[in-house]
Amino acid sequence: MADEVILLDFWPSPFGMRARVALAEKGIEYEYKEENLSDKSPLLLKMNPVKKQIPVLIHNGKPVCESLIIVHYIDEVWKHKSPILPSDAYQRSHAMFWADYVDKKIYSLARQVWLSSGEEHETAKNKLMGCFKELEGELGDKAYFGNDTFGIVDVALIPFYSWFYMFEQCGNMSIEAECPKLVAWGKRCMEKESVSKTLPDQHKVYDLLMDLKKKILAK
Secondary structure, rough: OOOOOEEOOOOHHHHHHHHHHHHHHHHOOOOOEEOOOOOOOHHHHHHOOOOOOOEEEEOOOEEEEEEEHHHHHHHHOOOOOOOOOOOHHHHHHHHHHHHHHHHHHHHHHHHHHHHHHHHHHHHHHHHHHHHHHHHHHHHOOEEEEEOOOOHHHHHHHHHHHHHHHHHHHHHHOOOHHOOOHHHHHHHHHHHHHHHHHHOHHHHHHHHHHHHHHHHHHHH
16 A cells, blocks of 8 residues: 655745655655645644644654654655665764754744844844854865765755845845855755755745735734
């Protein structure tokens, strides 16, 4: 009996993109269900009653929530190709540290760069660029964060590449000028089909986020 795999998601969500990239890396067929976050489906509320958030991976009727947990689950269940987490315990813990760093830092600062103004905006912009520089330092001269292997840190961070244009426009900054190796990494990842077919166009994301910003600030 074939696995039934469903993903509850919202197309511009960097967290949902993580799950989509991981599924594509493994070559897993699944049913994609787009959520309206202002009118959440009964299925989403049933499958993630605690946080009521996307993404949710439903595997044979059982829900898995939180993007990095979903990626970890995908890697554990479908081991036939494209390992996402290292097999070595130390390398795995090192990779999870940086994936957790991305998880805890980037979105919260990105949201402030997107929505705030004045001193808060300047502080967030500088902190975000500081995080990118930290990540670029970890990347070094490697092809991917997992050396030659596209792994968990790459999967965690690459969705935010689709937000880079928004960062530059809202933050009046050049990521490429400040972090050329990180931008080169992003372009390298985009050469992978699992990434290029998942990540939306940066300008499309920017237009949506600006529209959302107007609605949020109008409230």
